[in-house]
Amino acid sequence: xxxxxxxxxxxxxxxxxxxxxxxxxxxxxxxxxxxxxxxxxxxxxxxxxxxxxxxxxxxxxxxxxxxxxxxxxxxxxxxxxxxxxxxxxxxxxxxxxxxxxxxxxxxxxxxxxxxxxxxxxxxxxxxxxxxxxxxxxxxxxxxxxxxxxxxxxxxxxxxxxxxxxxxxxxxxxxxxxxxxxxxxxxxxxxxxxxxxxxxxxxxxxxxxxxxxxxxxxxxxxxxxxxxxxxxxxxxx
Amino acid sequence: xxxxxxxxxxxxxxxxxxxxxxxxxxxxxxxxxxxxxxxxxxxxxxxxxxxxxxxxxxxxxxxxxxxxxxxxxxxxxxxxxxxxxxxxxxxxxxxxxxxxxxxxxxxxxxxxxxxxxxxxxxxxxxxxxxxxxxxxxxxxxxxxxxxxxxxxxxxxxxxxxxxxxxxxxxxxxxxxxxxxxxxxxxxxxxxxxxxxxxxxxxxxxxxxxxx
Numbered sequence: 358x359x360x361x362x363x364x365x366x367x368x369x370x371x372x373x374x375x376x377x378x379x380x381x382x383x384x385x386x387x388x389x390x391x392x393x394x395x396x397x398x399x400x401x402x403x404x405x406x407x408x409x410x411x412x413x414x415x416x417x418x419x420x421x422x423x424x425x426x427x428x429x430x431x432x433x434x435x436x437x438x439x440x441x442x443x444x445x446x447x448x449x450x451x452x453x454x455x456x457x458x459x460x461x462x463x464x465x466x467x468x469x470x471x472x473x474x475x476x477x478x479x480x481x482x483x484x485x486x487x488x489x490x491x492x493x494x495x496x497x498x499x500x501x502x503x504x505x506x507x508x509x510x511x512x513x514x515x516x517x518x519x520x521x522x523x524x525x526x527x528x529x530x531x532x533x534x535x536x537x538x539x540x541x542x543x544x545x546x547x548x549x550x551x552x553x554x555x556x557x558x559x560x561x562x563x564x565x566x567x568x569x570x571x572x573x574x575x576x577x578x579x580x581x582x583x584x585x586x587x588x589x590x591x592x593x
Numbered sequence: 594x595x596x597x598x599x600x601x602x603x604x605x606x607x608x609x610x611x612x613x614x615x616x617x618x619x620x621x622x623x624x625x626x627x628x629x630x631x632x633x634x635x636x637x638x639x640x641x642x643x644x645x646x647x648x649x650x651x652x653x654x655x656x657x658x659x660x661x662x663x664x665x666x667x668x669x670x671x672x673x674x675x676x677x678x679x680x681x682x683x684x685x686x687x688x689x690x691x692x693x694x695x696x697x698x699x700x701x702x703x704x705x706x707x708x709x710x711x712x713x714x715x716x717x718x719x720x721x722x723x724x725x726x727x728x729x730x731x732x733x734x735x736x737x738x739x740x741x742x743x744x745x746x747x748x749x750x751x752x753x754x755x756x757x758x759x760x761x762x763x764x765x766x767x768x769x770x771x772x773x774x775x776x777x778x779x780x781x782x783x784x785x786x787x788x789x790x791x792x793x794x795x796x797x798x799x800x801x802x803x804x
Contacts, residue, residue, distance in 0.1 A: 384642045384679075385665040386658060410679075435722040438665065445718050457719045460641060461683030461726030468680040480729040481687060484760035486713075487725065529676055530643050531659035536678040564678070581658050 361523045361573045362552065366396035369546045369574045373397060373511055378406040380467065380512040380538040381419060385411060385438065386582035388531035390515040390548045391418040393574075395592050397513070398422050404429045408467070408509060410460060410534060412436040412444035415586035421593075423447065430454035432507070434463050440586055457487065462504050464537060469506035471540025471569075476505045512542035515579070516565070519549035520556075523570025524563045532564065539569040548576040596769040596786030602737050604629040605784070606695055606767045609735070614692040615639055615685075617727060619709075620664040622737045623695040639691055641723040643682050646674025663723065686723065687730040694731040696724065698738040698766075700753040703800035705763040705775035707736065708755035721758075728759030740768035740797050747799035749773065749780065770794055779803050 363369045370393060373379070379397075383389030398421055405428045412431055413420025422428060424443040436444050436455060447453040458466065459481050469477055478501035482488040492503040514535045517528040525547060527535060539545045552575040585592075597605070603625035610616060610626075612634040618624050627649065630636055638647040640662040647662060648669035655669065662668045685691055700708040707728060710721045728734065738748055749766065765783075766773040771794050772784040781803040785794055795802050 387661050435720045436718055437720040448718055457721055459721050459725040460723040461687050464679035464683050481726045484757060485725060486756045529660040532676055532678050533643050534679045537680045
C-alpha cells in the first residue's frame with residue numbers, strides 16, 4: 358500500500374542535510390508551510406539555499422530560519438515587506454547572498470525545472486540591469502534573455518487537503534508557488550490542513566496529482582503568521 | 594502646486610481603460626483605479642499572486658489571510674473569479690493576455706522607459722517582484738505618479754537615472770498635474786489639472802513637453 362503520511366513535522370524534515378537547496382511555497386504568509394519551516398529550524402541544519410518569493414515576515418517562519426543563520430543564499434523576487442527586518446539586516450552586513458529574480462521568471466524557472474527544460478528565453482529583464490551578463494537572442498526581431506530552470510533537493514509545501522497518496526488541493530491565493538514547486542524538488546514534503554479519505558477529493562478538482570508528492574503531514578491548526586507577528590512572537 | 598488628488602488621478606486612468614479589459618493594478622495609487630470604473634464598463638482584475646476576478650477589501654467578518662493581493666492585503670473574489678498557481682498567473686502576464694497594467698513610478702522618461710523598482714543605491718535592497726514581467730508582457734502600460742518627488746525633483750525625465758524596469762513600455766502617464774501621452778515625437782500633454790499652465794507644467798518637468 359502506498360502511504361505517504363508521516364507522524365510529525367519533525368519526522369517529515371529529519372533527513373534534510375546542511376547545504377541543501379530548498380523550495381518553500383507561499384507568497385508572504387499565504388501558503389507558507391510555517392510548521393515545516395519551524396521543524397527545519399529545530400534541526401539546526403545550515404548553509405541552506407532557499408527559494409521563495411520573499412524573505413519572511415517578523416521573526417517567525419522563513420524570517421526565523423534566516424535569522425537563525427541557517428540560510429547562506431536566498432533566491433527570491435521581493436526580499437522586502439513592511440514586517441521584514443531579519444533579511445535586510447543580514448544582507449546589508451554581507452552575511453547572506455541574494456539572487457534577485459523577477460517573480461514570473463522565478464515561477465517559470467521552477468516550472469522548467471519540474472518539467473525537464475534546462476533553460477528558456479524570456480522578454481522579462483531585457484534592457485534592464487538584471488539582464489547584464491546573460492545571453493541575449495533575437496526571435497522575430499525581438500530580444501530575449503536566457504534563463505535557467507531551477508530544481509531543489511526538497512520542497513516544503515502547504516495545502517488545504519490531501520489524501521494518503523498526496524493528491525492536493527489548496528485554499529484560494531495560498532496556492533501561489535506551491536503546485537509548481539511540488540514538481541521541481543527531489544523530495545516534496547507537504548503539510549496539509551486536512552487529511553482526507555482516499556476518494557473524497559474530486560478528481561476534476563485535484564490541483565497537484567500525487568506523483569509529485571513524497572510526504573504528507575497533517576497540521577490541523579496551522580499558525581497565522583501575521584497573528585504571531587502582531588503578538589510579538591519569535592521562533593523558537 | 595498640488596493639482597489633482599490621488600483619487601482624481603486614479604479616476605482619470607480608469608476613464609481611459611476600455612470596457613472588457615483584463616487589468617492588473619500595481620501597489621499604491623494604482624490600487625485606487627478599481628474604485629472608479631466608469632458606468633457601463635466591466636473590468637476584470639488580475640492579481641499576480643493567483644487570482645483573476647479580484648474584488649475590493651472584505652468586511653472585517655469576511656477577512657481571510659489566504660485571500661490576498663500582490664500587496665499582501667486581504668481582498669475578495671467577484672462572481673466568476675478563479676484561483677491558479679504562479680506559473681499560470683505569469684502565463685497571463687508574460688504571454689500577453691493582460692490588456693492594461695497601471696503601475697507606480699520612480700522615474701519615467703520621454704521615450705516611455707520606466708524605473709520603479711530600485712534606486713540603485715549601494716544600501717538599497719533590490720526588490721523587483723512582478724514589475725519587470727508586467728513591463729515586458731502587458732500590452733498597454735499606464736503610469737500613475739506624483740509629478741515630482743517629495744523634495745521637488747523631476748520624475749518625468751529625459752533619461753531615467755535609476756535602473757530600468759523596462760525600456761519604451763509606458764504609453765500614458767497620469768500625474769497630479771497632467772495626463773501625458775508617450776509618442777514617437779516625445780511627451781504630448783493631453784490634459785492639465787485646473788489652474789496649471791503649460792509653462793508651470795514644463796517647469797516641473799525635465800523632459801520637453803509637446804503642447
